[in-house]
Amino acid sequence: MAKRSVEVQVLDSDFSVLLRESVTYEFKMESRPKQRFRNFIMFLMFLALTGIIYFSYFCSDSSCSLTPQVRVRQATWSATMNDGISADSDEMMRLGYSIQDSLGQPLSLHSSPINSKTSNPGLSYDDVLNENFQFDMNAHDVMVFLHIQKTGGTSFGKHLVQDLDLQRPCSCQRKRKRCYCFRPNRNENWLFSRYSTGWKCGLHADWTELTSCVDAEFDKNEGDSVKRRYFYITLLREPIARYLSEFRHVQRGATWKHARHWCGGREATPGELPLCYHGESWSGVTLDEFISCPHNLAHNRQTRMMSDLALVGCYNTSYMSTGERNRVMLASAKRNLAAMAFFSLTEFQKIGQYVFEETFNLRFGVPFEQHNATLSSTTLSSLPPSKLRKIHELNALDLELYEFAKTLMYKRFNKLKSRDPQFAERFANLGRLPGRTEFNWDQAIEDTTITSNTDFNTLQVSSYGSLDASV
Incomplete structure (x- = not known):
């Protein structure tokens, strides 16, 4: 019994010693890596704290801020991904990493609207x-x-002011060529356009001007506490035909020289936008002269008017290289077009009418007419190949934007068509509403000019034809 007791005590003692040694050994083995880990964490925290202090106090916004590049990349990818339309990824990456300084900031940071309110680009197509x-x-x-x-x-x-089937139709004044498009329950405008409100944001205001001005104009009448939803709409046209049409119109005396070209909180200076002519107009200009002027705003007009010009330094062409400026403007124009609630192409009147009616659940009382035989097409057929090639070069951005628009338009059209069980009947009877007859103005209305002694609400009308795209 005593032997068993001794053996138990020895074993317990040995086990106790062995256990103490094991625990001590394991503790010593584990303490070194844990200590290293703690030191590593402390080192990382020190680096992070140092970086925060450096970026906060020593690094300038222009050299360190990543916001402009990130915002431009997001805007660029929104243009390529909207509705499944994709663009060249290399161009997008170049665009994203080439923006410097304050480029890429929201329009409101560059272009001060009338009352410095934030720009409102409207609801997206989605x-x-x-x-x-x-x-x-x-x-x-x-x-x-x-x-x-x-x-x-x-x-x-x-069509917008006279042919829509509305609960309260627009009231048009023939002598003034102006309509009051009021809401059914109060005298507030639901339409911002040439014939409903006049050129309140400038003659043929572009995307940059409209988005920084429209809200302020409505605030004057309705108060700045009103929360509005804006739906931007536009038309594009085949660029070569549009360019030649503008040439013919300028040749007859049109100038649009009183357009504001507002961007960056001011109007473009004469140095930034020199005139291509001397005197009151460019009347009688030849096509060679029209093509040769490097300041001619007809070149790539659609891309410029659809883009956010604040991204390229407005009309300061020395802000970046020509190639970079073109890439940024084109990407911006695609993004803005893809986000618009509605757009149509002049060459596809019937499709445009259907897409508009289905998008807004509004009906026109007349069918849109297609005018394909135009004076510009006659001019086009007589051009020598070298001159036509030069016109293509001058409008390369518009040509790419138009192809993008055509693809996107058909995508929207097919989507709406697939959702419409009555498509065949609807499409065949566009514009046929009972009791409706087409309205004709007393005389044709063309694009307007504004004299220096008048404001943007006073129109001086000239008449050159019933369809401004038909020449």
């Missing part, structure tokens, strides 16, 4: 396609028409 969407004429929804010269905007603008 918002419009929401199942619960409805253009609410009784609330504070506003349609904003971006009218680009020689795209058929005169005819489309007249």
